[in-house]
Amino acid sequence: MSERKLKIFNGNIITPYRIIKNGTLVVCDGTISDVIEGDIEVPGAVQIDAKGKYIAPGFIDMHIHGGGGFDFMDGDVSSFLKIAETHVKYGTTAMCPTTLTSELAHLLETLDHYETAKAINKTGSQFLGMHLEGPYFSKNQSGAQDPRFMRNPEPREYEKVLFHAQSIRRWSAAPELKGALEFGRHLKALGILPAIAHTDAIYEEVLEAFENGYTLATHFYSAMSGVSRRNAFRYAGAIEAGYLIDEMDVEIIADGIHLPPPLLKLVYKIKGASRTALITDAMRATGMPPGKSILGNKKDGLEVLIEDGVAKLMDRSAFAGSVATADRLIRTMVNEAGVPLQEAIQMMTATPARILDVADKKGTILKGKDADLVLFDEQINIANTIIKGEIIYSRELELQYNPILVKE
Known part of the structure; x- marks a missing residue:
């Protein structure tokens, strides 16, 4: 041949x-x-x-929920394929399909759909493994995630999930929860990346989590604690910990809205291109016209409004999701954050490849x-x-x- x-x-x-x-x-x-x-x-x-x-190099999106009118939590294989076909048009050659907090049965079903979709995906972005976002989160930092399903990590539950599927590449959790450190150690032993997310942790808790395998900060700044005051004393939060721990990787939604240009510049100045990955965190409305959409499962997800290049709650009181694409992230970093093109590309290619442990084949x-x-x-x-x-x-x-x- x-x-x-x-x-x-x-x-x-x-x-x-x-x-x-x-x-x-x-x-x-x-x-x-x-x-x-x-x-x-x-x-x-x-x-x-x-x-x-x-x-x-092809763009690698470590954190993505949907696009083209579909969400990975929709409960069918075709949604996985349609999302991959949508984002390949924007330069994404590989991605980690990402879940939302949900009932256990729904999560297991989604993992099954991933396996089927990966085997037949020929016309869209490659699947590099699943990213489980939750359900082990702080309800105080729920963001757009459904607090009804948030809970502490229990070995009986997460071991069942890990036994059910071999496709999990990363799992995001709040490290201050009871059992979270043991959970992180268990993931690390299996070669799965633990990441901190939707967290109220203070610096000392994040540092301990880092020592137990949590080496990535999920959507840095979003749903994450900053400086707080407790009984008159100030405490550094997860954001400050992300900066202070030199070896901590961070991922950012670089759409210029979730993080405005001054914060994008700050992240780049302190963490640099080698420790910062760009992510879309894109929802189903990505690539679709402005107007109403659904965040999460199409059957019982949250109704949101797409305008000004972002998803908002219907009362416009808060952001409810991202509609960014990979090319937009790079444009934003170059044009609004002043990052050299070569380093902006690194943040969307070589850095996520290293974080996901696929740099031997991808990213450069x-x-x-x-x-x-x-x-x-x-x-x-x-x-x-x-x-x-x-x-x-x-x-x-x-x-x-x-x-x-x-x-x-």
Whole structure:
């Protein structure tokens, strides 16, 4: 059988070390085989003229709930596939489907749907494993999560979940809860990443949690304690702990709304690109027109309003979810937070790849890595999304078949 070859030339290739001007990238059987300056002949290869566009590693979204009108908690396999197909258009080549707090039976059902969807997913972002967000959270920091299902971690319950599914990549919990440290140690022993989230913990509690495996702060700043006062004494919270613990990784919803530009600049200044991952935390309304939507399960989820590029509660008293896409996160970091493009890309590629322990194959453009690639212009408009050497999305073809998408 002959090799499947792809040649992408005349592009600006973003590597971990520099941007190669007028570069050529060669793919053989889904793997990057050559990255050079200039052009070379590759007989038998499918060719893409990048026409001066950037060629970046595929975007990795560690925390995502939905898109295109679907949510991972909807209770069916097709929702997983439709969400993956939606986000591949925005450059996301891999993702961790994320749950919400729910009844145990619903959680187990969702994990089963993941396994089925992963086996047949051919036209969307790859699935890297499930992210369980909850139900072990502080009710004081419930955010948009349903407090009815929040509880302390119990070994009998979480061991049942872990035995049921081998697909769990990460699990977010409030580390101050009774049993949370034991829970973190158990996850770490299984190679699953524990993360702090929806937490009222003070610095000392987060530090102890870090020592017990909680090395990531989920949607940093959101549903997370800051400086508090107890009996006249001030205590640093989870946010301050994220800054003070140098080795703590943080993920941020960099839409410019959940975190405004000054906070994005602060996170970048203190944590840097190597410790900061960009996430969409996207809900079902992502990629859909403004108006009413549902947060969570389509049957009994929370009705929300999409306007101003974010989901809000119907009374507009608080945010209720993100409708960000990966390309938007990078645009925001570059244009509003002043982060160099190469480092903004790192936050959406190499950093999440390291955190998720898939950096041996993903996250950078280097020989031997998976050919997960994104082509985009100066405004970070996605032209092509390529997964393991296969062209999964082409903006040019989409416009040919859907001319209504052409902007005035």
